[in-house]
Amino acid sequence: MSAGTPRSLPSSGQKPIQDICHPLSAEECALSRSPDVLNPCSAGERDLILPNGTPVDTSSPASSSSLLNRLQLDDDLDGETRDLFVTVDDPKKHVSTMETYITYRVCTKTTRTEFDLPEYSVRRRYQDFDWLRNKLEESQPTHLIPPLPEKFVMKGVVDRFSEEFVETRRKALDKFLKRVADHPVLSFNEHFNAFLSAKDLNKRQGLALLTKMGESVKYVTGGYKLRARPVEFAAMGDYLDVFTQKLGTIDRIAQRIIKEQSEFLMELREYGPVYSSWSSFEEDLHDPLEGVSGCVSNCSSALEELTEDMSEDFLPVLREYVLYIESMKNVLKKRDQVQAEYETKLEAVVFREDKKTPVPSDVEKCQDRVECFNADLKADWDRWQNNKRQDFRQLLTGMADKNIQYYEKCLAAWESLIPLLQDKQDAKGETN
Amino acid sequence: SARVMPTQERKLFSSTLFHKIFKAHTSLSLKKCKGCLYKISTSMVEKGTSLLKMMEISVAEAEKRTGKNAVNMQETYTVYLIETRPVDAASEGTNPVPDSLWRRYSEFELLRNYLLVTYPFSVVPPLPEKRAEFVWHKLSADNMDPDFVERRRVGLENFLLRVASHPDLSSDKIFYSFLTEENGWKETVFETGFQAKADSRLKALNATFRVKNPDKRFAEMKHYGDELQSVISQLLRVRARAADRLYGVYKVHGNYGRVFSEWSAIEKEMGDGLQSAGHHMDAYAASVDDILEEEEHYADQLKEYLFYADALRAVCRKHELTQYELEMAAQDLTSKKQQREELATGTIRTFSLKGMTSKLFGQETPEQREAKVKMLETQIEEGEELVKERNTECEEFVKSAWVDIERFKEQKDHDLREALISYAIMQISMCKKGIQVWNNAKECFSKM
Numbered sequence: 001m002s003a004g005t006p007r008s009l010p011s012s013g014q015k016p017i018q019d020i021c022h023p024l025s026a027e028e029c030a031l032s033r034s035p036d037v038l039n040p041c042s043a044g045e046r047d048l049i050l051p052n053g054t055p056v057d058t059s060s061p062a063s064s065s066s067l068l069n070r071l072q073l074d075d076d077l078d079g080e081t082r083d084l085f086v087t088v089d090d091p092k093k094h095v096s097t098m099e100t101y102i103t104y105r106v107c108t109k110t111t112r113t114e115f116d117l118p119e120y121s122v123r124r125r126y127q128d129f130d131w132l133r134n135k136l137e138e139s140q141p142t143h144l145i146p147p148l149p150e151k152f153v154m155k156g157v158v159d160r161f162s163e164e165f166v167e168t169r170r171k172a173l174d175k176f177l178k179r180v181a182d183h184p185v186l187s188f189n190e191h192f193n194a195f196l197s198a199k200d201l202n203k204r205q206g207l208a209l210l211t212k213m214g215e216s217v218k219y220v221t222g223g224y225k226l227r228a229r230p231v232e233f234a235a236m237g238d239y240l241d242v243f244t245q246k247l248g249t250i251d252r253i254a255q256r257i258i259k260e261q262s263e264f265l266m267e268l269r270e271y272g273p274v275y276s277s278w279s280s281f282e283e284d285l286h287d288p289l290e291g292v293s294g295c296v297s298n299c300s301s302a303l304e305e306l307t308e309d310m311s312e313d314f315l316p317v318l319r320e321y322v323l324y325i326e327s328m329k330n331v332l333k334k335r336d337q338v339q340a341e342y343e344t345k346l347e348a349v350v351f352r353e354d355k356k357t358p359v360p361s362d363v364e365k366c367q368d369r370v371e372c373f374n375a376d377l378k379a380d381w382d383r384w385q386n387n388k389r390q391d392f393r394q395l396l397t398g399m400a401d402k403n404i405q406y407y408e409k410c411l412a413a414w415e416s417l418i419p420l421l422q423d424k425q426d427a428k429g430e431t432n
Numbered sequence: 433s434a435r436v437m438p439t440q441e442r443k444l445f446s447s448t449l450f451h452k453i454f455k456a457h458t459s460l461s462l463k464k465c466k467g468c469l470y471k472i473s474t475s476m477v478e479k480g481t482s483l484l485k486m487m488e489i490s491v492a493e494a495e496k497r498t499g500k501n502a503v504n505m506q507e508t509y510t511v512y513l514i515e516t517r518p519v520d521a522a523s524e525g526t527n528p529v530p531d532s533l534w535r536r537y538s539e540f541e542l543l544r545n546y547l548l549v550t551y552p553f554s555v556v557p558p559l560p561e562k563r564a565e566f567v568w569h570k571l572s573a574d575n576m577d578p579d580f581v582e583r584r585r586v587g588l589e590n591f592l593l594r595v596a597s598h599p600d601l602s603s604d605k606i607f608y609s610f611l612t613e614e615n616g617w618k619e620t621v622f623e624t625g626f627q628a629k630a631d632s633r634l635k636a637l638n639a640t641f642r643v644k645n646p647d648k649r650f651a652e653m654k655h656y657g658d659e660l661q662s663v664i665s666q667l668l669r670v671r672a673r674a675a676d677r678l679y680g681v682y683k684v685h686g687n688y689g690r691v692f693s694e695w696s697a698i699e700k701e702m703g704d705g706l707q708s709a710g711h712h713m714d715a716y717a718a719s720v721d722d723i724l725e726e727e728e729h730y731a732d733q734l735k736e737y738l739f740y741a742d743a744l745r746a747v748c749r750k751h752e753l754t755q756y757e758l759e760m761a762a763q764d765l766t767s768k769k770q771q772r773e774e775l776a777t778g779t780i781r782t783f784s785l786k787g788m789t790s791k792l793f794g795q796e797t798p799e800q801r802e803a804k805v806k807m808l809e810t811q812i813e814e815g816e817e818l819v820k821e822r823n824t825e826c827e828e829f830v831k832s833a834w835v836d837i838e839r840f841k842e843q844k845d846h847d848l849r850e851a852l853i854s855y856a857i858m859q860i861s862m863c864k865k866g867i868q869v870w871n872n873a874k875e876c877f878s879k880m
Contacts, residue, residue: 239698246695253687260684264677271670278663281656284845288852295856389702393880396709400874404867411863414856421853 085109086181086196088174091166092123101125102166104173108196114188120197126151128201129173135191136180137327142376143186144331144384146179147323148172149316164308168316175320179387185376224340230374236381237332244325251318254310261307265300272296291420295413302409309402317395321388328384335373342366483602484593488517488530489611491589494581495534510581511536512588516611533614537562540588542621543610547601548743549626552750553833554601555840557594558739560587566668566731568676568724579725583732590736600836636749639756646755647830653837654748661741664734671731675724686717705880712873719869723862730858733851737844744840747833754829758822765815772808775801 090105108120129148136145149172159165180186194201229237272293279289345363483489493513501507517530540559547556564573564580574580592611595601606624609617692710696703 242698243695246691246698249691250688250695253684253691256684256687257681260677260680264674264681267670267674267677271667271674274663274667274670278667281659285848288849292852292856295859389880392702393705393877396877396880397874400870400877403870404874407863407866407870411860411867414859414863417856418853418860421849421856 083111084181084187086177088170088177091170093161100161102161102169104170106177106196114193115197117197122196122199124195124201126169126173128195129176131201132191132195133176136186136189139189139191140186141331141334142373143183144324144328144377144380145186146176147320147327148176149320150323164312168312172316172320183380183383224337224344226336226340227343229336229339232378233332233335233374237329240325240329240332244322247318247322247325251315251322254314254318258307258310261303265303265307268296268300268303272300287423288421291417295417298413299410302406302413306402306406310399313402314395314399317391321391331377335377338366338373339370342370482599483596483608486519487596487611488515488519489589489592489596490515491585491592492532494585496576497536508576509536510576510584512585514592514611531612533612535610537584537588539610539618540591542618543607544591545630546606546621546624546626547595547604548746549630550604550606550624551600553747553829554598554836555740555743555747556601557591557598558736558743559591560584560732561735561739566672566735568672568679583728587732587736599839600832631750631753636753639753640749643752643756644759646752649834650748650751650830654745657741657745657748661738661745664738664741668731668734668738671727675727679720679724682717682720682723684717685713689714689717702880705876705878709873709876712869712876716866716869716873719865723858723865726858727855730851730855733847733854737848740840740844744837747837751826751829751833754822754826758819758826761815761818761822765812765819768808768812768815772805772812775805775808 085108087107088104089107091102092104093100093102103123103125106120106122106124108115110118126148130151133145133148136143149169180189180192186192272295275289275293275296279286279293282289342363345366349360349363491512492515495511495513496508497511498506498508511534513532513534515530515532517528537559544556544559547554560583563575564577567573595607601607606621609620613620689710692706692713696706696710699706
């Protein structure tokens with residue numbers, strides 16, 4: 001874990017625009033890339049790759065926990081054979097005359113026939129993920145679409161190119177794609193396919209605009225009033241309301257703890273050195289005092305790691321869920337609208353005609369829509385609840401683990417000090 | 433009243449305490465209060481010279497009193513119960529009721545001031561602080577606060593034990609009557625006239641600036657005292673701030689307890705795990721109170737040596753004073769001898785008013801000169817006596833003081849080492865508790 005100023009990523013450097021390869025092309029120009037990039041997913045042969053294609057970064061303990069994260073995500077499918085594996089990694093900064101941005105490598109391994117090739121490696125930027133999500137929302141309105149990490153970042157406050165920020169974002173994007181890939185319906189979506197496999201997501205800007213319009217065209221349902229919300233969907237709404245509230249509270253508590261710990265850390269960083277300066281004018285006590293100073297210093301480093309971990313691993317996941325819930329509430333609203341439309345139209349028909357004429361097809365269509373929506377939503381809800389349970393179990397267990405590790409480091413430091421402190425004591429005892 | 437534990441239990445500890453003292457040169461004694469360990473060292477106890485060998489001493493209780501003070505105004509103050517008992521009685525197995533009397537803090541101060549003046553070559557043990565300093569926000573700065581009173585009780589007992597085990601101080605009669613005679617003790621102290629013997633601050637300051645050849649060791653010791661005082665002050669200040677922050681960290685975790693409980697209400701399978709994890713978070717938040725209370729004892733141990741630094745400097749200042757007075761006397765003698773020489777040879781090397789006036793207004797008569805010489809001779813004789821006296825004084829002071837300083841150095845090294853060990857043990861205990869709580873919480877989370 002970095003201890004101070006966040007580090008920036010290697011940049012592609014300033015180049016004339018003609019010389020810069022399109023960042024989204026699968027074959028990257030020979031910049032500062034490692035040779036295995038061109039065969040990114042033949043990595044299966046290497047023993048440091050997980051079954052779902054994720055490369056393992058073993059350089060820090062934090063990543064070994066994210067390793068566990070990925071493993072557990074796999075275990076969730078109850079032995080189901082997975083045939084689609086997606087990962088997001090290798091963030092790189094691209095500098096052009098127009099703008100500077102980050103792209104991520106998206107690796108896919110699959111046996112599905114919907115895909116032309118068994119493996120893909122493309123580069124995508126945040127905009128592209130956003131496009132994908134919009135397309136999914138538009139084309140699968142009855143399903144719960146996983147959230148993306150926050151789009152906008154206040155320029156002055158957060159460094160968009162710092163290693164920590166990019167890594168946090170990368171993890172969230174990885175999780176997003178994995179959730180989509182795990183979904184029995186969404187994973188077969190054509191836009192998802194294109195996202196994973198196409199060299200160029202062409203005219204994505206135009207498409208994005210169209211998407212927004214398309215959405216509003218499809219669901220001009222403003223006027224309809226819902227009679228009675230079915231109990232189970234009302235319960236979902238209530239649950240989400242309370243849950244969001246609790247998540248907000250937990251976020252605030254976690255932030256407060258981080259703040260208090262940071263201030264405690266500040267004091268510790270002043271406290272330790274005082275023992276050092278004391279030792280400088282002591283003889284017998286020199287070593288013990290230096291020892292205490294070193295101990296305090298070790299504890300300080302351990303604490304710093306803890307707060308950094310919590311900032312980077314804990315808070316973002318909470319926020320992600322808050323976004324998730326927001327989008328879910330929107331889906332619930334849409335469902336209400338669809339039901340309202342159906343009820344209104346049905347009422348009109350019932351009042352207008354006698355029972356002998358068949359129900360008009362558009363009303364029938366509405367009924368279908370309602371039933372499909374309800375079915376999809378229920379299935380997604382159950383799956384969401386299950387995933388939520390696992391996610392939070394993992395998140396909170398992770399939090400406990402981090403705290404345990406912190407105390408274990410401190411314990412080791414103080415325990416190793418005791419013999420040093422007692423050392424002279426024994427020697428003295430012997431001479432007496 | 434602020435009672436720590438039943439008197440029976442305390443007596444048991446007292447026996448343990450004093451039994452150990454008989455043994456080695458340096459020994460550790462333990463006193464238990466409120467479940468914490470407060471280590472008192474009575475090092476370098478020489479058999480046969482220490483009061484502690486004959487008598488058990490403790491400050492058992494503290495009580496609030498109200499009464500009229502010197503200006504006839506109502507005031508509330510705290511008194512401390514000093515219990516003493518002959519050592520033989522305890523070791524025989526019988527448990528007679530100890531003798532006891534009540535004293536207030538100001539009487540302890542009076543005792544100490546008396547000792548400072550009467551034994552200027554001793555590093556006199558310090559009293560616990562008069563007012564609470566280096567407090568962090570949850571710690572009360574109020575002298576009437578029960579926690580403060582309790583810590584003061586322990587500090588006063590420590591003071592008495594240290595004096596009672598000091599090779600020189602322990603045999604003092606005023607000290608003995610402080611422990612045994614409730615009435616009239618104050619008068620007895622004043623009757624010693626010690627206040628008159630005290631050196632004025634101005635005199636001492638003057639000596640510090642003007643002394644020419646102080647013993648190097650004492651100069652170094654004084655410097656050491658300065659540095660020790662400075663570094664311990666800093667340490668205590670930062671520690672107090674850190675304690676404040678640590679308190680905040682632990683307490684905020686208590687909020688998790690509440691929100692987990694609220695959250696568990698809307699969950700089915702996750703509910704139980706969340707709820708029980710929340711309880712562990714509450715326990716974690718609550719644990720900081722004990723942790724910081726124990727740390728306060730560590731702070732008290734440091735404070736003792738903060739104040740000891742002052743006592744050490746006092747001895748060094750006294751040396752400077754005696755050395756200065758010797759130098760002054762020697763200087764005076766030299767000047768008088770020179771004057772005599774001048775009168776004898778008629779040369780004037782030193783300026784004197786008499787010399788100038790006699791030059792201006794004519795020589796004096798042989799009789800006058802004779803008288804002068806005689807007077808000088810007397811003065812020189814007296815001066816030589818004075819120089820001899822002061823020289824002896826100075827030498828003796830240096831000898832006694834250095835012995836006590838060496839004794840103090842060993843005591844300090846021992847005590848502070850012990851304090852650091854107990855501090856490390858405290859930290860270890862805190863870490864272990866933390867690991868346990870979070871492991872408990874983790875178990876609950878994994879069952880979600």
